[in-house]
Amino acid sequence: MLDIRFICENPDLVKENIRKKFKEDKLPLVDEVIALYTEKKDVNTRANDLRANRNKVSKQIGVLMGQGKREEAEAAKRLVTEQAEELAALEAKEAELETKVREIQMKIPNIVDPSVPVGKDDSENVEVEQFGEQTDLDFEIPYHTDIMALFNGIDKESAGRVAGEGFYYLMGDIARMHSAVTAYARDFMIDKGFIYHIPPFMIRSSVVTGVMSFEEMDSMMYKIEGEDLYLIGTSEHSMIGKFIDTITDESKLPLTLTSYSPCFRKEKGAHGIEERGIYRIHQFEKQEMIVICKPEDSMKWFDKMWGYSVELFRSLDIPVRTLECCTGDLADLKVKSYDVEAWSPKQKKYFEVCSCSNLGDAQARRLGIRIKGEDGKKYLAHTLNNTVVAPPRMLIALLENNLCFDGEYYSVKIPKALQPYMGGKTEIKAINKYNPR
């Protein structure tokens, strides 16, 4: 969300930015919001005059009453009452215009960083760098849920009966590996100086509407029946919600936080739930990182943050690459965004496992996340977020990239970093033989 004053002063820049994102249909919004804001200020000025007058007269009435001059007080009352209707109308108009301005303000995209490549959609995203050699295995790699099945590690059928499509049971070594990854990722971030948080897994509607758009809410959030509560789609929701309408001392910056939570998503629309596998499901767990910092530091943190993701995946012997989102694929709130993608030797392609975003001051403006400087002046913070790891999705990469086959049975090497979290095991062995479908 851009500053309304910035929009009014730089309409051409804002429009140019919209064109860069190929969102031409949003162009008229700029002039529209400026007109509405101008009208709002106008109405506000007139209403203020009336309010000033009312306050003045009301004070006089108080004095007159004190002096026992009832007649004069009554006359003054009539004077104010005459204006009451006009003021009420102006106040209604004021509120209406304010809502409209804010609505449009939220639809106008944030100014993207000059370094972001221009492109229409995700097909024009740009690979930045590859880390590690693409694993190439000389045996047939089963589909990831089939790998899990070899270890008696998954039961989607029962989950389907119990909860429906898009759910799963993880079991045995696979379930343990899932927890190991989460725990390892947690400690990894703690070692980087991030403060570990376990946030609320449900949030109020007032927070939901603050942290996401209406469309997102509709396609993602599960509502709790009969309560003003929603299941979180990511811990970012409750983590950033923590800072709504707060002022933080500059000396406490940067705030570097890492949070664990289960995530619940309807995944309505666009891609929907995939029938096979556990790539896109209704429930998963995620370790997240959040940084709140000074504006001048946000790009530095952006680079550090995606770097941490790369480092984490490399420490688990998973080849990754970074992909930069082009202007057209960048969400409205974002200034710059990298996806970290893991290599799938089965599919012979990279797939998204982390998404690192610099939101500039847009999120902070929307939510009132402010910093009090040394000089006492207040300004908006910059906010960033990134996935540390989101199993089970990352489990796919872990299993595929560390898979071994002895001609009869499959096994998975446990990367050194993960071994302490797996009770010291160096590998897990399949229980079942593989029968290709």
Added chain:
RNA sequence: GGAGAUGUCGCCUAGUCCGGUCGAGGGCGCACGAUUGGAAAUCGUGUAACUGCUACAAACAGUUCGAGGGUUCGAAUCCCUCCAUCUCCGCCA
């Protein structure tokens, strides 16, 4: 979940019964000044945020006493709803 109490300017607190002179008194803290060789102590002055106007100044105006709504010419003060905290009971992991 039930009963009661509370929520005021960085912190503590007055004001709420009986609405007007309360955007709000006092103390602490903080800042500046006086005093001092220097310091402590003392004394004096100042001490919220947001918006509009504007020179991102001052002045002025508006809004804000947990949040939202209502009554009223006028609400910190009266009414309603919600939220949070504390105490007791219940229920639990």
